[in-house]
Amino acid sequence: MSPRQWARDLTMGVHFAVTGGREGWVRMTLTAVGVGLGVALLLLCTALPNVFAARDRVENARYDYRYSDKSPQKADNTFLTADTDTTWHDDDVRGRLLEPEGKRAPLPPGVDSFPGKGDMVVSPALKDLLASDGAKLLRERLPYRITGTIGESGLIGSHELAYYAGASGLTASSAVHRLTEYGPPDAPAEKTDPVLLLMVLVVFVMLLTPVAVFIAAAVRFGGERRDRRLAALRLVGSDSHMTRRIAAGEALAGALLGLVVGSGFFLLCRQTLGSTEVLGVSVWPSYLDPSPVLAALVALAIPVAAVLVTLLALRGVVVEPLGVVRAAKQRSRRLWWRLLPPLAGLAMLYPMIGKGRKNGEFNQYLVIGGVLLLLIGITALLPWVVEAVVVRLGKGTLSWQLAVRRLQLSSGTAARMVNGIAVAVAGAIALQMLFTGTQSQYTKATGQDTGRVQMQVVFSNPKTLSGVEREFSGTKGVRAAVAPAISSYGDTRRDPENSNGLTVGNCTALRELATLPSCKDGDVFITRTRSHYETPSNAAEIAVVKPGRRLYIDPSYGDSTERGREVPWTVPANLRLVDARKDSLQDANGLLVTPAALPAKAAPALISDGVYLRLDPSVPDAREYVRNTVARIDPLALAFGWSATQENAKYTSIRTGLFVGSAFVLALIGASLLVSQLEQLRERRKLLSALVAFGTRRRTLSLSLLWQTALPVGLGLLLATTVGVTLGSVLLKMTRTPVAMDWSSVLTMTGVGAAVVAVVTLLSVPPLLRMMRPDGLRTE
Template sequence: MRRWGHDLALGTRLVVGGGPTAWLRLAMTAVGVGLGVALLLLATAAPTILAGHRARSDARDFAFTDGPATAHTVLIRQTPGSYRSHRIHGVLVQPDGADPSVPPGLARLPRPGEMVVSPALRQLLAGPDGAELRRRYPAARVVGTIGDAGLAGPREYAFYLGTDRLTGEGHRITRFGTDQPRQPLDPTLLLLTVVGVTVLLVPVAVFVATAVRFGSAARDRQQAAPRLVGADRAMTRRIAAAEALLGALAGLVVGAVLFFAGRQLVELVEFDGISVFGSDVRPQPVLAALVAVALPVAAVAVTLVALRRVVAEPLGVVRQEAGRRRRLWWRLAVTALGLAVLVLAGVGRDGAGGLKLQATVAGVLLLLAGAAVLLPWLVEFVVRRLPGAGVSGQLAVRRLQLDGGTAARAVTGITVAVAGAIALQTVFAGVSHGYVHRTGPAASRRPVVIENTVPMTAGQRARFAARLRHTDGVRRVEAYGSDTVAAVDDPDLFFSVVVADCATLRTFAALGDCADGDAFGVHDPDARAPRPGEAVRTTDSPHGARLRLPARLRTVAARSDPSGITHAGLLLTPAAARRLPVLGGRLPTSGFVATDPAVPDAYDHVVTTTMRVDPTASVFSLQGTQVDARFDTVRRGLLLGAIAVLLVIGASLLTTVLEQLRSRRRPLAVLSAFGARRRTLTGSVLWQTAIPMFLGLLLAVAAGLVLGAALLRLARETVWFDAAGILGLTGAAAAVVALVTLLNIPVLWRMMRPEAMRTE
């Protein structure tokens, strides 16, 4: 240990006193490592981010109660949850007594006509984009702002609106806040989450290892000087490791600065409606300490392993790898071992149906590592057989033949990242059938649903439908009254009741002939149809009013409505409903609205019209597919992580290419001085990047498909590949590499000047 300490101290002194070149090399290493450290710290903060978001959401959540009204209870009703592309958390509140429960972030409940809004919503309402939203609540006055404790994120749109119209229409709660335990993720979603985190962090580790090797050629050449004054080979390697250690330590500082600087700006960023408070972005101490300790140790280990084939002599450096071909068998063995581990993980399921996640993570790591170690062999194998077209092609191929390992290291991170992304894309495509459901073609024809308005008479319902028809962007309106009755002879048997004209009733059943005054009993395979003249009772109270169904009741087959629901029960035309006084009076109104796709804000116009009639109504938009909420959360979280990794990869790759150009500045300047045209040298650099990139992406697609298929087999799903998604991911990675290469062209031209031939 004493010898190690002495040699590392000597190496540090050589770097510090090595002049501008050594300082520049150290700075580039620090920046490259720092970018990876910042992302690793963000990953260690993910648990606290999720915990903070969950705590804030639970603190303002509520659980309904059937108890009586007290001084602390509150009637609430949630309002439509979106405005244009913004999700809105809106709640109508009406206190039952003088001391009501207050949600976090508010000092008191707003009175009728008062509104308390989030800072982001206040800004939206004050701007021109909030004009339509202001029309929904014209009488509401903004009297306060929701504090951070009552918001899921700083960019969230939320409001609490006071009202006095919820009596009989709202849900009663005793307090805000819930501590109900959350259901754990099912094995498939747990597999997606664990694999996703793994494949996102592996490329970061690869880039950190690559950044530690910045300036390795110049560092290796400097080993000749200590050898000249008597140092042995082991000592020179320890001295060389000191620079890598110093760069890793500097990278830790840079990464910490980038992380804490980014934490101050994170509240300005919103992704798919998700924003995060900077105070929630806190790295877990144990994980952060692990990064701080493991990174310098890894830097030294990577340097020592890389120097195994470098022999430093007093008169120069000899690389033993020159002329030796890389061996393939052990690289394939890593991949085969990863597949074997995944197979064993699939066989070894526990009794609860869960997966052996540790074995799964190990298998994924081995497969991605197999792709990383296969790339240098593949580059060497291909470039040995490339003839090289033109002068620029010959220069590029010859350079790759002499030092293909450096070029392969530059795109290894891209290869691993794309392989992991393709595997995730394959798994998502394979398991989506269990979480994504099609709602049917009717949802696209009538995409807006209105439910549970205040009870209306037939005349009020007709006037409401007329207002909707005159709303901008509305093509068709189907409004109906609805209720529920129970069979007297079988109290557990309930029938839905729909009152509407014949055109609207055809939405729920195949009627055939229909005229005002007809009544229909809907037959459903899962429940019997109501019988003619059957005695039923209303369900609005424990002892509801009794009535008899019409004696003439035609039985018809059920049909799913646009929302995918089958109404097994009773369909009444207005004249038939008037003969049943209880059902012919005031009924809650619902409906389906067909909008014009050419009017982008048609949905918001429908919501505004509905809210101006009844602010307690529920309005929502039907989509062509219905996505499970947890599946969507996992997918969005992994997508956000993939974007962050892609940005770090791009920045790190930019630093890598800059370092490679700097190390070759003198040969480029010499070639330019001897008459090589700028276009030729630029083309050679582009070819040097394009060939490894193409091979890396080809290997990434193969590795990603193999890993994705293995994970689908592990999840007991059918193997299916999303060709469009794979092409999109591959194209995005190629675009990142191409953009980084083009950004380096001005630096390349600067290095072709004669001044670049100067040396120290």
């Protein structure tokens, strides 16, 4: 057959679709909407490489930290910057103090000029947040005057909370960096974790496969009516091959219109996503520009898929001049070839079993091909499963019999409706098993007791003991504040032969370090380190510290300029030997002293580098009050909450990406199922009207519709669970992780799929009731 003949027949099919009257436009519109939903999601996926690249580009352009120990000298092109990041509830706020040291100091990306002292430039989202009624505590923490906003080039997303505040008098230190430019980090890039890369590949395949499955089903909307119309073409002289090409042309028209509709949906989503935040992730609309190559591939693949799917579907339909031979008893579907895709997928994945993360990266092509074939295998197996089950069903209520008979006549149509949700559930179960199984590898115990301490503050510079505990103890929402101060002692004023650490704190603080029999202000303790022998391993130190012996607090060494600051101290008679706690908040080996036991002159030598806080759970904003106190005492201090575990950042970001992508895919599947359901109801409108006209109760027909949906969905979810568990087990074996079934997660994923179908079914009830009217028998 010549290309010219193909083009003529396809064009004729497009013409029939466009000029087919109201019926043709409704059919083409349903196809276009279905295909358009899939195209929109595919275009969003083609934009993901640009999203990642744009976010990395912004992060690198504004990077202001150097791992090198060498700091540039003050010059006309240098500036000082300090990290003042904070947290507002669960949202991170990126903050920097800036002080230019010359006229040629570079500006951070997105900023037009350096803010003056007491001023700040903020991101649009932070500006809106600070203007809201509920951000009073955050306004107190950021007592700067807003003089401008940060541009898009300086933010990784439209909802990022960030600010640059002006400062003066900063001094280069470990907390304040002197730089000559912004730029990417000078630290070597981390080696890619093969298991994390495997997760990324599986996530993409799992998210895109249901979309492709649905698009393939969407181009077959209105198939039964279309096939009956084709009989008229045979009557006027068209042969069977030409008829199929004309039918493919009709599907091509819907697919082409679907590309236009999908582009519109994509532009709408692009603009909407630029002003919203999903699970803490936001982007700019400009980030969502599809890759030209991938977008062109989508534009080419959709029409080609529409033509091929239609031709393939019509292979099992005999279109004759007097009608369509479809209702005759069909030959049972064969099973053997339907097992080939999943078996081929397992064969592709088998060579990588046991590879783990220590034997190089996984072969990307084998991973993508293997997972894809396993998921696509569901679409091949599900029609056979549905047919094999419904053919054995029979007796029951009238609604049951109507549903079963309908499924027996068109089990393929019912299976096509469920394919998308089954593929999505199978992929979700496999990924959930993979994430659950490997979670322990990317989650480590911190050893922090969250019931004992809820927050910790680490100062940028050591603070003197006086006033620190009082500041935090007086903060709203703080039950207790422990700020052990540290110093040192020696047996001589200068260059002592024997010296060790000295920890000062009230009884509450010291009890967090050692097991004390009793304690009051003025007591002194010395901790012993347990060993395998009867004598402590720090016996020599204990021998130096004896009641009545003269020691020197903060002794000097060599030619130190701090000579003369040594404070003489006589060890009191109430010295007691105690054991250090195994879960001590700090290294507590040495002397433990309450403040009253030291001379007043020793106060300047006692410094605290952090505070441990116990919060009142009845105060909802306790953490925000603490952060405000920290910002007032030391704007460069680090305040963070204690957590029993800590997750790998990349692992967490991949899981977040999965949740975001799954939300879009589930929304697509729900919308596609609704469109498919409406198309099926439209096909059966006259049949439903006829049944109602003959006295069939609407309740019976509604229950019949429910059974027609529930049976294929139940079988599809059962098959999806089987394939998902199999795929998840193989992925775990590939990562050298023991296979353990988390049935709660499996049931959750299955339940989510069932819930989507249930919602779609409920939404289709009102249209069903409108169609069950006798006047639906009227025709043109």
